[in-house]
Amino acid sequence: MKDIRNQTKEELVAALQKKGEKAFRGKQVYEWVAQKGVMGFEEMKNIPQTLRDQLSKDFRIDNYKIIEQHKAADGTIKVLGALADGNVVESVFMTYKHGHSACISTQVGCKMKCSFCASTIGGVVRSLTAGEYLGQIYALQRLTGERIDNVVLMGSGEPLDNYEQTVKFIKMATFTEGLNLSIRSITVSTCGLVPEIYKLADEKFGLTLAISLHNPFQEEREEIMPITKRYNIKDLIKAVDYYIEQTGRRVTFEYALIEGVNDTLLHADQLGVLLRGKLVHVNLIPVNAVKEKSYKPTKIDRINGFKSQLMDKYNINTTVRRELGSDINAACGQLRNSRLEKDESSEQK
Numbered sequence: 509m510k511d512i513r514n515q516t517k518e519e520l521v522a523a524l525q526k527k528g529e530k531a532f533r534g535k536q537v538y539e540w541v542a543q544k545g546v547m548g549f550e551e552m553k554n555i556p557q558t559l560r561d562q563l564s565k566d567f568r569i570d571n572y573k574i575i576e577q578h579k580a581a582d583g584t585i586k587v588l589g590a591l592a593d594g595n596v597v598e599s600v601f602m603t604y605k606h607g608h609s610a611c612i613s614t615q616v617g618c619k620m621k622c623s624f625c626a627s628t629i630g631g632v633v634r635s636l637t638a639g640e641y642l643g644q645i646y647a648l649q650r651l652t653g654e655r656i657d658n659v660v661l662m663g664s665g666e667p668l669d670n671y672e673q674t675v676k677f678i679k680m681a682t683f684t685e686g687l688n689l690s691i692r693s694i695t696v697s698t699c700g701l702v703p704e705i706y707k708l709a710d711e712k713f714g715l716t717l718a719i720s721l722h723n724p725f726q727e728e729r730e731e732i733m734p735i736t737k738r739y740n741i742k743d744l745i746k747a748v749d750y751y752i753e754q755t756g757r758r759v760t761f762e763y764a765l766i767e768g769v770n771d772t773l774l775h776a777d778q779l780g781v782l783l784r785g786k787l788v789h790v791n792l793i794p795v796n797a798v799k800e801k802s803y804k805p806t807k808i809d810r811i812n813g814f815k816s817q818l819m820d821k822y823n824i825n826t827t828v829r830r831e832l833g834s835d836i837n838a839a840c841g842q843l844r845n846s847r848l849e850k851d852e853s854s855e856q857k
Contacts, residue, residue, distance in 0.1 A: 509566065509567060509568050510566065510567050510568070511567070511568055511569075511571050511592070511637060511639045511640070512537075512541055512563070512567035512568065512569050512639075513541060513542075513569065513571055513639035513640075513642050513643055513646075514571075514637045514638055514639025514640075515538075515541075515567075515639070516676075516679075516680060516683075517534075517535065517538045517542070517683070517685060517686075520534050520537060520538050520541075521534030521535060521538070522534075523566075524537065524559075527562065527566075529559065533555070533559065535685075536552075536554060536555060537552065537555060537559075537563065538685065538686075539685065540552045540555070541569065542642075542680070542683070542685065542686035542687065543685065543686060543687070543688075545645075545646035545649055545650065546569065547569065547570045547646075547650065548569060548570065549563045549564050549569060568592060570643075571591060571592050571639055571640055571643040572589040572590070572591060572597075572599075572640060572643030572644050572646070572647050573589060573590050573647070574587045574588070574589050574647050574651060575588055575589065575590050575596070576588040577651070583602075583603050584600060584601065584602050584603075585600070585601040585648070585651070585652065586598065586599075586600050587599050587600075587601070587647070587648070587651070589643075589644060589647060591616070591636075591640060595616045595633055595634070596616075597613040597615075597616055597636070597640075597644075597663070597664055598613055598663055598664060599611065599612050599613060599644040599647070599648055599663060600663070601648045601651070601652055601654075601656075604658075606657070606658070607657030607658060608652070608654045608655065608656055608657050608658070609656070609657065609658040609659070609660060610644065610645050610648050610656045610658070610659050610660070611660045611662050611663050612641055612644040612645065612659060612660070612661060612663050613636065613644065613663035613664040613665050614635065614636055614641065614661055614663065614664070614665035614666070614667045614670050614673075614674060615632050615633075615634070615635045615636060615664060615665025615666065615669065615670055616632065616633035616634050616635075616636070616664070616665070617629075617630055617631055617632040617633050617664060617665070618631075618632055618664055618665050618666055619631055619632040619666070619669070620666050620669070620699050620733070620734070620735055621734045621735075622699060622720070622722075622732060622733050622734075622735075623731070623732045623733070623803075624722075624732060624764060624766060624795050624796075624803050626796075627663075627664040627665065632665070635665070635669070635670040635673060636665070636670065636673065637673055638673045638674075638676035638677035638680055641661075641673070641674075641677040641681075642677065642680060642681065642687070645659065645681075645687065656687075656689075657689075657693060658689075658693040658694070658695070659681065659689060659693065659694050659695070660694075660695045660697065660718075661674065661677075661694075661695065661696045661697055662695065662697040662718065666698060666699060666701065667696050667697065667698060668696070668698045668701040668704035668705070668708065669701060669704075671704050671707065671708075674696065675708075675711065678691070678694060678696075678713060678715065681694065682694070691713055691714050691715050692714060692715065692716065694713075694715045694716065695715065695716040695717075695718050695760070696708070696715060696716070696717055696718065697718040697719075697720060697762065698717070698718070698719060698720065699719075699720045699733055699735050700719060700720070700721075700733070700735050700736065700739050700744045701735070701739065702739040702743050702744055702747045705717070705744075705747040705748070705750075705751055706747055706750060706751075708751065709747075709750050709751040709753075709754040709755060710754065712754060712755060713755070714755055714756075714757055715757070716757065716758075716759075716760060717748075717751055717757070717759050717760070718759075718760040718761075718762050718791075719744070719748060719759060719760070719761050719762065720733075720762045720764075721741075721744075721761045721762065721763055721779075722762070722763055722764050722766075722770060723769075723770045723775065724741065724775060724778040724779040724781075724782050725741075725775070725778060726740055726741050726742075728769075728770065729741060732766075732769070732770075741782070745782060748786070748788075749786070752786065752787050752788075757787075758787045758788060758789055759786075759787065759788050759789070760788070760789045760790075760791055761779075761783065761788055761789070761790045761791065762791050762793060763779070763790055763791065763792050763793065764793045764794075764795040764796075765792055765793065765794055765795060765805065765806035765810075765811055765814065766795045766803045766804070766805070766806065767795075767803070767804040767805060767806045767807070767810075768804075769803065771806040771810055771811075771814060773813065773814070773817055775814075776813075776814045776817035776818055777817065777821070779818065780817065780818050780821060780822030780824060781822075783822070783824055784822045784823070784824065788824065788825075789824075789825045789826070789827070790818055790824055790825070790826040790827075791826075791827055791828075791829050792811055792814060792815055792826060792827065792828045792829065793828075793829045794806055794808075794811060794828075794829075811828055812828075815827075815828060
């Protein structure tokens with residue numbers, strides 16, 4: 509059974525025409541799915557019952573069902589959703605001054621093995637489809653009653669390791685007859701898959717690219733981010749330069765500060781040397797404490813010193829990310845891992 513949320517408008521119209529339906533019926537169904545985000549075919553009030561019955565035989569629609577949710581004191585909502593095959597992934601709803609944002613997952617788990625990230629525990633199970641990306645957004649909109657204005661592909665998984673589906677999602681999410689998101693309101697995060705950064709640059713989407721750097725020294729970065737052994741920092745920076753050249757868009761560098769690991773002024777200086785004079789922004793993040801890991805977040809005074817070094821000495825725009833959802837384990841991978849642990853414990857009893 510096909511996932512109707514993974515169908516483009518053209519694909520859905522063609523599929524229904526093969527069933528003898530007029531093109532306008534396909535457009536109506538697509539509007540219910542892509543604009544209104546309905547969870548069931550019975551909600552499509554202007555669609556004949558016979559067609560709704562046929563759709564329920566040919567397609568599934570609710571591809572992401574929220575099975576667990578936690579709301580933080582700051583309004584952040586972290587949810588765990590079940591996919592059609594029983595796998596679970598996380599999504600986060602956040603509110604900022606500029607609107608409501610969704611942080612969504614692109615894979616079940618992750619194979620990048622970054623040492624500070626909960627998503628990598630247990631490796632990757634599979635990649636999600638573009639329709640499953642969208643399903644997370646529809647579920648959050650229905651849960652909150654709010655329109656999602658910004659989408660960040662920064663949940664579990666490496667978006668560029670699922671390149672084709674990520675690109676399909678971008679096109680579907682920005683389609684005027686779908687969610688109609690602004691391309692500038694979409695952020696794609698990557699730990700540094702250099703060939704895919706070049707490919708994304710050539711798409712000329714104009715979205716925001718976020719690079720998870722976390723250490724400016726090659727050997728030290730290899731210790732916490734194994735991908736660096738395949739694509740070194742020098743090549744990564746060249747790819748970023750190309751992305752900026754092709755899109756004219758500022759690139760964000762995500763930098764998780766880990767106490768005693770990557771938070772010295774020496775690290776700040778090296779980062780400043782790497783990025784000085786480039787169209788970039790550095791986002792400093794106190795690393796999330798994960799029970800399976802020994803890392804601790806850098807203290808605020810040291811974070812501020814790191815920030816000042818980048819701004820005052822190297823004139824690099826730098827911010828410290830406002831912590832959202834810290835009281836509900838809102839970091840990607842934590843809720844899924846807790847759920848899996850509970851399931852394993854229940855099976856052993």
